[in-house]
Amino acid sequence: RSTSIRIEGQQIDLVGPGIQAARFMGVEQAIRKRTVHDDGLRVVDVNDKDIGRFPVSDSVNSPVREIEILRGDMADVFYQASKDDTEYMFDDSITGLTEKDDRVTVRLASGVERDFDLVVAADGLGSRTRELAFGKSKEGYVKSLKGYIATFMIPWEPQDETWSRFHLAAGRNVLIRPDKARKQSGAYLCRINDNETDEIVGLPQAEQKALLKKIFSGMGWEIPRILDHIDASETFYLLRTAQVKMDSWSNDKGRVVVLGDAGYAPSGVTGLGTTAALVGAYMLAGCLTTHRGDIKAALEAYERDMRPFVNKAQVLLPGVPGVANPQTEAGTTALRLVVKTASFALSTGVLTAAMWLFTPLQFIGNKLGIVKAAFGGSAGEEKLRVYEKMRGIEESVDRKPV
Numbered sequence: 003r004s005t006s007i008r009i010e011g012q013q014i015d016l017v018g019p020g021i022q023a024a025r026f027m028g029v030e031q032a033i034r035k036r037t038v039h040d041d042g043l044r045v046v047d048v049n050d051k052d053i054g055r056f057p058v059s060d061s062v063n064s065p066v067r068e069i070e071i072l073r074g075d076m077a078d079v080f081y082q083a084s085k086d087d088t089e090y091m092f093d094d095s096i097t098g099l100t101e102k103d104d105r106v107t108v109r110l111a112s113g114v115e116r117d118f119d120l121v122v123a124a125d126g127l128g129s130r131t132r133e134l135a136f137g138k139s140k141e142g143y144v145k146s147l148k149g150y151i152a153t154f155m156i157p158w159e160p161q162d163e164t165w166s167r168f169h170l171a172a173g174r175n176v177l178i179r180p181d182k183a184r185k186q187s188g189a190y191l192c193r194i195n196d197n198e199t200d201e202i203v204g205l206p207q208a209e210q211k212a213l214l215k216k217i218f219s220g221m222g223w224e225i226p227r228i229l230d231h232i233d234a235s236e237t238f239y240l241l242r243t244a245q246v247k248m249d250s251w252s253n254d255k256g257r258v259v260v261l262g263d264a265g266y267a268p269s270g271v272t273g274l275g276t277t278a279a280l281v282g283a284y285m286l287a288g289c290l291t292t293h294r295g296d297i298k299a300a301l302e303a304y305e306r307d308m309r310p311f312v313n314k315a316q317v318l319l320p321g322v323p324g325v326a327n328p329q330t331e332a333g334t335t336a337l338r339l340v341v342k343t344a345s346f347a348l349s350t351g352v353l354t355a356a357m358w359l360f361t362p363l364q365f366i367g368n369k370l371g372i373v374k375a376a377f378g379g380s381a382g383e384e385k386l387r388v389y390e391k392m393r394g395i396e397e398s399v400d401r402k403p404v
Contacts, residue, residue, distance in 0.1 A: 012190070019277060023281050024280060033076065036071055038183075044165045050223065053345070054342050094112045097134075121259070123261065124261040128141075132260055135258035144242070146199065147242075147271065149199060150199045151192050151243060153188060158184070159227075171334060174192070174218055261283060266282070266315075285386075
């Protein structure tokens with residue numbers, strides 16, 4: 003529907019298999035050149051004093067990863083890498099699908115009809131294409147996690163430095179992620195409230211902004227500065243904290259398949275949404291290449307290869323994300339103590355020693371999907387298979403084997 007590649011969007015990240023997939027696609031170095039140089043995460047009180055510090059790391063357990071990039075920059079990397087071999091159709095959208103045994107006819111809002119071998123629906127959590135192909139409403143496959151996040155850009159100021167800052171308050175959390183080089187910072191307003199979420203998601207944007215100002219006012223810290231920019235923001239976006247759960251990623255006729263958030267959004271709390279999308283794209287391409295000419299077999303293989311990864315990526319600890327968004331002052335105080343303890347343990351090496359001492363418990367927890375569930379399951383440490391007919395892609399740009 004957009005008239006060009008969409009450049010708006012907030013900071014996203016890649017870990018483990020997502021970096022592998024980018025490497026296999028030949029875009030890893032282009033992504034690295036456009037990363038946001040974020041030094042880590044500071045959890046702060048209302049006076050901007052540290053409760054805890056967590057430096058950037060390539061670990062899946064880190065709140066700030068090795069590869070952090072703005073969504074628009076990521077989109078442009080893929081656009082530049084594919085535009086010479088791909089037909090992009092802007093300012094149009096799919097309004098109908100007619101499937102036949104050997105093709106699917108796509109009807110566009112412009113009135114144009116085109117035939118394709120396969121339609122890949124990769125249009126996000128509220129996918130319209132998924133609704134057309136599978137029959138359920140856009141919300142039919144969406145499992146709400148009872149919260150929402152509003153994001154938009156604000157001007158960078160010296161106190162933003164190069165560390166992300168996270169401020170905890172009862173029922174409301176706020177995050178600022180700096181991009182010093184471009185003199186801008188991303189603001190994130192986070193809220194857990196099931197009834198309120200259903201209300202605000204469906205409102206016009208102007209009403210969403212007005213309600214957010216009412217909810218988040220009076221918090222102190224950097225909130226007045228953030229809210230001063232919300233009305234005029236052209237980058238404002240509000241999304242539900244949710245997962246997408248589907249029993250099958252291709253429809254009955256086998257000519258439409260879902261990819262990324264449209265099929266298996268793990269939710270923002272896992273930090274694996276972008277990684278899952280890239281891994282899914284790589285696996286789908288691998289299966290189509292392996293089973294060239296047999297789309298049914300390719301989609302069955304895609305389901306078989308990708309489902310274990312998605313199952314891990316969507317694992318959440320009981321109470322997540324609510325446990326990180328306490329609704330009372332007592333709960334907020336307790337969470338701050340946990341953050342402070344974890345930061346101290348990490349900075350002194352106590353955390354590493356504790357993990358070594360409790361290896362048996364950690365092993366049991368991992369097997370049960372408990373420990374790593376807090377950080378997006380064990381999916382962040384998966385190694386991607388190399389499809390036989392795609393041999394050669396497992397070498398990085400500098401020709402060293404992966």
